[in-house]
Amino acid sequence: MVTEQFDLDETRPRGVRLPRRERRAQLLAAALEVFVAQGYHAAAMDDIAERAGVSKPVLYQHFPGKLELYLAILDAACDSIIANCREALESTQDNKQRVAAAIDAFYAYVGHDTGAFRLVFESDLTNEPAVRGHVDRVTTECAAMIATVIKEDTGLPASASQLLAVSLVGMAQVSARFWLTEAESGLADLTRDQATALVAGLAWRGIRGYPLND
Structure with a gap:
């Protein structure tokens, strides 16, 4: 299940003072929209401040630079995917x-309307360590997490279990x-559930071939 990471209240007029935590969430939400739409390199702090309805000095009070702001969003996005995967396995x-649940966790996250997955899987800044x-x-x-399950259930060595897990x-x-690209272009004729079931079926046919660990 995908959870909302940020909540931008667009009903507040510019200049309204917010508690620090609420202001930070507002800035992160605005920055997420700008980074998803423009990418890291094309996005400017001016654009983010304008989207958030604040002055640039207010933005810099919370984040010393564009990279720090980007990393804060990326950290939350990564935490969300990992938490979704853990929840699926449990x-x-x-x-x-x-x-099926683990694969659907990725489909659900990618299909979420914030577009945050683009910062994780399609970032234009992956050369930054x-x-x-x-x-x-x-x-x-x-x-x-997946390798632990595979190793326990198949008896495969840790290295083999890890390789299968990374592949999955x-x-x-x-x-x-x-699937999302095809859906957005109007070319996909599969629903998310159908696509997940298809890929999960392929994965399961491979994994189930290994002997269970007695």
Whole structure:
């Protein structure tokens, strides 16, 4: 299940003083919209301040620079994906359903209307070490959780379980992004549930071939 990360109250007039936490959330929501629409390099702090309805000095009171603001959003986005994956794996003890739930977690996140997934999987700043570290954390932590389940249930070595888990994460996020692109262009004739079931079926047919660990 995908949860809202930010809540921008557009009903407040410019200049209204907000509690620091509420103001930070407002700025993050505005910045998310700008970064998703323009990418990191094209986005300007002026654009973000204008979108949030604040002066640029107010924006700099909360974030010393554009990179720090971007990383704050990226951190929340990564935390959300990882939490969704964990929730999916813990939602059932049936391994077939676990596979489907884990894949659906990626489809649900990619399909969410904030577009935050673009900062994680399609960032134009992956050459920045701090950004690369955040992006890699999604694969590393999600794969680690999945690998634990695979190892316990199949008896495969840790390295083999990890490789299968990384492959599953890659398949989930790449296929989800492809499905969304097709859907946005009007070319997709599969609903999200149908797409998830199709990919989950492919993954399960592969994983179930390994012997269970007695």
